[in-house]
Structure formats: C-alpha cells, structure tokens
Amino acid sequence: MKTRSPKPLLTGLMWAQQGATPGTPKLRHTCEQGDGVGPYGWEFHDGLSFGRQHIQDGALRLTTEFVKRPGGQHGGDWSWRVTVEPQASVQGTLLPSMAATMSSGPPTQDWPC
Numbered sequence: 001m002k003t004r005s006p007k008p009l010l011t012g013l014m015w016a017q018q019g020a021t022p023g024t025p026k027l028r029h030t031c032e033q034g035d036g037v038g039p040y041g042w043e044f045h046d047g048l049s050f051g052r053q054h055i056q057d058g059a060l061r062l063t064t065e066f067v068k069r070p071g072g073q074h075g076g077d078w079s080w081r082v083t084v085e086p087q088a089s090v091q092g093t094l095l096p097s098m099a100a101t102m103s104s105g106p107p108t109q110d111w112p113c
Contacts, residue, residue, distance in 0.1 A: 003068075004047040009078055013064060015057070031055055049076075059088040 003009060016025040031040040037057050045051030049068040054061060063083040070076045 003049075011066075011080060013062075013082060015062065015084075017058070017060065028057065056087075059086055061085045061087055 012029060014027055014029040016027045028035075028037065031037045037055060040055040041053060043052045043054060045053075049070075050066065052063065052065045054063050056062075061084070063085070064080065065083075066078065066080045068076045068078050
C-alpha cells in the first residue's frame, strides 16, 4: 500500500491459511485477477491520510484500515489495523504478517510523509 504523498509510506501484508488444504499453505502478498482472491478493493479512501479495503480470500474476509494523525516532528503518526473475519466454518489457522514499512526515497531526518 502506498499513499499519494510526495514521500509516501509503503506498507505490505502477507497472509496464509495453514491447514486449510493439504500441503504447504499458499503465502499471499498480492491480489491479482485470476489468482482466486476476490472480490477485493477499496471501500473508501482519500489517497493521502485514511482508507479501508476488503479482500475476500476463500472463506476469509480481510479488512485493512489505515489513518494518519497529523503532528509530530515527521509529519504525523500512522496507524494500520488488519481484521480477519471467517465467512464460514474455516479450518486451520490464519497467519497474517506485516511485510514491510518503509519510505520511498533516501532516509532523511525530516521525513514528512
């Protein structure tokens, strides 16, 4: 996920459902047409400081939400929440993981994302 800021914060999410099917669980980190995930998309956002998206992955509904609170020495504080709701009787364990959080561009002391 990346905002439309001049120096955006970049974040990512990986998830897998262990035990849902025999074999190694499929680790997901993107939503692409034809990969069996869907529907997915943004419910609402302003492109800069808040947003909510839903991802339907089989019987799981993942919701990611972010908000930026202005202030501080570096342009604001970010909060990100991931919620997982089983849509049916789901077997196995969901393994969500925050993939990365970084700025785009060289690190600076005054990073106003």
